[in-house]
Amino acid sequence: MTEEIQVHLPAIEKHVEHLRQGFSYWPTLENGMPPALGDYRWPAELILSTWYQAGTGEPPVNELEYRSGDSGGGFDKLDFKFLPEGDQLPPDAEVDLAIPLNSSGFGREIEIAVPWYGGGMSFGSVSEQVMLARSMAAKEWGTFTCTGEGGYPDSLVEFKDHIITQIATGMFGVREETIQHAPIVEFKYAQGAKPGLGGHLLGDKTTVTVAKMRESVPWVSLFSPFPFHSVYSVEDHRKHVDWVKTINPEALVSVKVSTPTDVDMVAVGSFYAGAHIVHLDGSYGGTGAAPEIAKKNIAMPIEFAIPKVHKYLQSENIRDEITVMASGGVRTAYDIAKAIALGADGVVLGTAELIAIGCTRCSNCERGRGCPFGLTTTDPELSLLIDPQWGAKRISNLNASYAKQLRDILRRLGLKSIRDLRGRTDLLVYLNT
Amino acid sequence: MATTNSYQRYHIDTIPTPDFVPWPNKFDVKVNRPQLAKLLISEIIHLKGDMKAVTSRPCMYGTFSGPIGGFAPRPEHCVGCLRCTVQHPKMVTITRNADRERLGDSYFTSAYVDAVSYEADTGSIPVKGAGYRGKFGGEGWDGMWTDMSEIVRPTRDGIHGREFISTVVDIGEKPSYLIFNDNGEITSAKPRILSIPVPFIYDAPPASAASSTLNEILARAASETQTLAVMPIDGDEWSVVSDQLPVQSIVPLIKLGDESTIEHLGFTPSMVEIDISDDPNSNFQNLISSIQSQFPDTIIAVRLPYDDPDNLLKLYEIGVRVFHLFADFHGRGQDGRFVLDLIREAHLTFVEAGTRDEVTLIGSGGIIAAEHVPKAIITGLDLIALDTPLLVALQAQFEGDCANRKTSQFAMPKNLPLDWGIQRLKNLTATWRDQLLEILGAMGLREVRRLRGEIGRAMFQVDLEREAFAEIEGYLVEAGD
Ligand code: SF4
Numbered sequence: 001m002t003e004e005i006q007v008h009l010p011a012i013e014k015h016v017e018h019l020r021q022g023f024s025y026w027p028t029l030e031n032g033m034p035p036a037l038g039d040y041r042w043p044a045e046l047i048l049s050t051w052y053q054a055g056t057g058e059p060p061v062n063e064l065e066y067r068s069g070d071s072g073g074g075f076d077k078l079d080f081k082f083l084p085e086g087d088q089l090p091p092d093a094e095v096d097l098a099i100p101l102n103s104s105g106f107g108r109e110i111e112i113a114v115p116w117y118g119g120g121m122s123f124g125s126v127s128e129q130v131m132l133a134r135s136m137a138a139k140e141w142g143t144f145t146c147t148g149e150g151g152y153p154d155s156l157v158e159f160k161d162h163i164i165t166q167i168a169t170g171m172f173g174v175r176e177e178t179i180q181h182a183p184i185v186e187f188k189y190a191q192g193a194k195p196g197l198g199g200h201l202l203g204d205k206t207t208v209t210v211a212k213m214r215e216s217v218p219w220v221s222l223f224s225p226f227p228f229h230s231v232y233s234v235e236d237h238r239k240h241v242d243w244v245k246t247i248n249p250e251a252l253v254s255v256k257v258s259t260p261t262d263v264d265m266v267a268v269g270s271f272y273a274g275a276h277i278v279h280l281d282g283s284y285g286g287t288g289a290a291p292e293i294a295k296k297n298i299a300m301p302i303e304f305a306i307p308k309v310h311k312y313l314q315s316e317n318i319r320d321e322i323t324v325m326a327s328g329g330v331r332t333a334y335d336i337a338k339a340i341a342l343g344a345d346g347v348v349l350g351t352a353e354l355i356a357i358g359c360t361r362c363s364n365c366e367r368g369r370g371c372p373f374g375l376t377t378t379d380p381e382l383s384l385l386i387d388p389q390w391g392a393k394r395i396s397n398l399n400a401s402y403a404k405q406l407r408d409i410l411r412r413l414g415l416k417s418i419r420d421l422r423g424r425t426d427l428l429v430y431l432n433t
Numbered sequence: 434m435a436t437t438n439s440y441q442r443y444h445i446d447t448i449p450t451p452d453f454v455p456w457p458n459k460f461d462v463k464v465n466r467p468q469l470a471k472l473l474i475s476e477i478i479h480l481k482g483d484m485k486a487v488t489s490r491p492c493m494y495g496t497f498s499g500p501i502g503g504f505a506p507r508p509e510h511c512v513g514c515l516r517c518t519v520q521h522p523k524m525v526t527i528t529r530n531a532d533r534e535r536l537g538d539s540y541f542t543s544a545y546v547d548a549v550s551y552e553a554d555t556g557s558i559p560v561k562g563a564g565y566r567g568k569f570g571g572e573g574w575d576g577m578w579t580d581m582s583e584i585v586r587p588t589r590d591g592i593h594g595r596e597f598i599s600t601v602v603d604i605g606e607k608p609s610y611l612i613f614n615d616n617g618e619i620t621s622a623k624p625r626i627l628s629i630p631v632p633f634i635y636d637a638p639p640a641s642a643a644s645s646t647l648n649e650i651l652a653r654a655a656s657e658t659q660t661l662a663v664m665p666i667d668g669d670e671w672s673v674v675s676d677q678l679p680v681q682s683i684v685p686l687i688k689l690g691d692e693s694t695i696e697h698l699g700f701t702p703s704m705v706e707i708d709i710s711d712d713p714n715s716n717f718q719n720l721i722s723s724i725q726s727q728f729p730d731t732i733i734a735v736r737l738p739y740d741d742p743d744n745l746l747k748l749y750e751i752g753v754r755v756f757h758l759f760a761d762f763h764g765r766g767q768d769g770r771f772v773l774d775l776i777r778e779a780h781l782t783f784v785e786a787g788t789r790d791e792v793t794l795i796g797s798g799g800i801i802a803a804e805h806v807p808k809a810i811i812t813g814l815d816l817i818a819l820d821t822p823l824l825v826a827l828q829a830q831f832e833g834d835c836a837n838r839k840t841s842q843f844a845m846p847k848n849l850p851l852d853w854g855i856q857r858l859k860n861l862t863a864t865w866r867d868q869l870l871e872i873l874g875a876m877g878l879r880e881v882r883r884l885r886g887e888i889g890r891a892m893f894q895v896d897l898e899r900e901a902f903a904e905i906e907g908y909l910v911e912a913g914d
């Protein structure tokens with residue numbers, strides 16, 4: 001896993017030890033909160049409460065906020081109308097969090113045990129250690145993670161039943177065997193953080209290993225153009241699906257799209273082109289580098305896209321035949337529940353997982369050698385700050401806390417299954433504060 | 434600026450041009466020295482004298498890499514990653530520097546100042562990881578998103594198709610038809626029109642910032658980017674400076690009552706701007722005629738506040754075709770409305786009169802970030818006259834809240850170097866254009882002219898929220914409206 005540079009392991013071990021102590025210490029609030037930590041979407045409290053959950057598998061017991069952020073809109077303007085205590089399900093009631101990913105009635109049936117899976121983060125944009133940590137956690141939780149567009153490191157093959165292979169416009173790392181491995185193949189048409197702009201891996205991050213994986217030249221910037229040059233229409237997309245089906249007839253197909261004004265039409269088009277999953281990626285999320293102008297300004301936030309798509313699919317009488325997954329700013333268990341109440345079947349997580357393993361949301365991912373916490377980097381020394389086993393445990397703990405909270409939310413709403421929450425906007429309340 | 438016979442791709446050379454005046458650091462770094470000394474001693478013991486490990490520091494950016502390491506941190510290197518404070522909670526404290534956050538004013542906040550400074554410094558689009566960090570939406574520009582297409586791109590050529598997008602805009606008279614005689618010759622008046630390769634010009638600086646050096650920076654940067662710089666003309670000085678300045682890029686700004694100054698101009702301007710803001714209803718037809726007789730090919734623009742749409746039609750009637758409409762520096766009109774509404778009103782005034790395609794609307798005031806440019810054009814402007822962003826690119830300091838164009842106080846750096854200033858404005862222009870290309874590319878549009886007034890390519894928070902949340906208990910019409 002290491003390349004070119006010789007690393008001094010005692011120094012790495014020293015830093016790892018201090019970092020892990022810090023991740024445990026800060027959420028105790030003994031020293032207050034780091035004054036420069038956090039932003040409107042992820043205030044310091046939310047970051048610290050995520051570290052807490054990643055450390056313990058439980059929601060915080062001190063006053064740390066772990067349900068919503070401070071953005072003043074979207075999920076942060078919504079809450080649940082819980083039933084009076086007497087009408088809620090008993091604390092020991094069985095509550096089911098599983099959702100099906102293939103509702104078409106044809107082909108392979110895949111169910112995930114929790115209503116989320118991990119979003120695409122490519123090898124190159126994150127380290128192999130991070131990919132491994134995510135894959136291990138996905139396996140443990142009976143769900144998936146996604147390769148992103150950067151190839152499929154060999155170390156991931158043992159987790160292949162829990163890995164979605166992404167095909168994006170640059171086709172980096174897409175090979176027959178990576179499609180054959182995949183229970184689900186995701187076509188990335190666009191991504192929320194940079195809708196309509198394509199991808200760009202800076203030359204500095206295209207190390208020898210990354211280049212080999214992507215079948216490109218080391219230290220040369222790589223572009224994933226926007227959009228697929230072979231797709232002009234729904235019919236062209238259908239050809240893409242056929243191509244995947246030829247290689248792997250069993251694979252489910254997910255279509256990842258951004259959230260333009262006609263996102264509802266896009267979803268319907270995806271369905272008729274043979275998608276099992278339409279993955280809506282709203283504009284406020286994303287872990288990779290993106291132009292600031294795109295994140296804030298292009299395409300609509302996910303909170304608005306979900307009900308638009310849900311209602312339109314209902315009006316077309318196809319809502320129960322396609323799975324809608326939502327991403328782009330889903331930060332907490334409460335956000336997951338709100339997204340589902342707005343009409344999604346489940347969500348796709350990215351940033352929350354990175355925060356669990358140490359991200360401070362400092363936005364320096366592209367600076368110098370990459371992430372100083374060893375996350376979004378290909379630097380051989382920095383990557384060692386993340387031990388995959390440790391990372392997997394942290395993500396699993398976060399999952400455990402989310403699952404616990406979701407069960408609690410459902411129980412307080414009197415629902416026995418997460419599937420019963422879908423589209424239940426009547427259980428939400430808008431906060432006029 | 435002038436049309437050419439052969440195709441040339443428009444390009445602005447960007448060169449890194451760091452700040453001329455040191456600005457406050459973004460972060461303050463405090464280290465508890467006794468704690469650090471203790472840590473070092475304990476590490477020497479535990480790491481058995483492995484000094485490579487002992488001196489390995491958490492900061493990758495050099496904050497603790499001075500001669501005595503963490504005992505004298507160098508906050509100018511800190512990028513706020515927080516790794517040091519995560520690792521050593523009781524030893525290192527990182528805070529946002531209040532002095533830095535005081536840059537700008539209540540509208541042009543320090544976050545916007547940082548963005549413009551970065552753009553003017555690097556000429557690059559600000560790119561960051563980890564998603565969006567700001568408020569969900571908000572008023573004005575913040576409650577508006579631009580559309581994109583999943584599969585349409587401007588052209589199938591190039592990597593992204595962006596390479597071939599045109600950002601050319603036309604300024605001047607655009608008659609809806611021409612009249613030809615039997616020989617096929619045009620007999621109607623030849624329209625006065627010019628094209629510039631970017632949809633922004635540089636506006637005249639406010640009085641507190643103005644200087645001959647600033648004028649020269651504006652004029653030369655405008656010339657090198659092939660745009661225009663509006664400049665107040667000050668009597669006799671003009672015949673002198675015009676010898677040294679790239680006059681084709683200068684748009685003399687004439688106030689009512691200063692008509693005679695036009696006679697002293699030592700050059701034929703491409704465009705002249707008449708400021709009628711002190712008396713928007715005055716009769717200045719004679720002035721137009723006299724300028725036109727002196728400079729028959731010169732385009733005449735009229736500068737006035739947004740607020741009076743009826744007056745726009747009256748001005749159209751007397752032959753005005755180029756309107757420079759301005760709000761205050763915070764984007765507010767005289768009646769307090771935000772510039773987004775004001776642009777829309779002006780645009781629709783001409784749409785309803787059936788004359789929108791014949792006029793050019795230039796707007797200024799409140800447009801302080803790259804994303805505001807496409808939003809203003811979608812709302813109805815043809816192009817923008819940049820004002821305060823130019824000053825910020827040149828490291829102007831705001832003295833108090835600077836909303837009012839006449840009374841605002843900006844302190845420009847002393848001894849502003851000419852070449853530095855020109856390059857900073859070139860960098861800013863290049864990166865704002867590049868960001869416009871990103872927006873156009875995402876929409877699949879091949880030229881900015883097609884964006885004008887295309888309100889269907891925008892999404893507004895109030896509409897989206899109503900559509901998404903109207904059936905949710907507690908959602909009030911007022912909340913959405
Ligand atoms: S550089 Fe900062 S924002 Fe990016 S992954 Fe690392 S900690 Fe998170």
Ligand code: SF4
Pocket residue numbers: 460462491492493494495496497510511512513514515516517518527
């Ligand atoms: S916050 Fe990050 S950049 Fe700043 S001093 Fe600490 S480690 Fe260095």
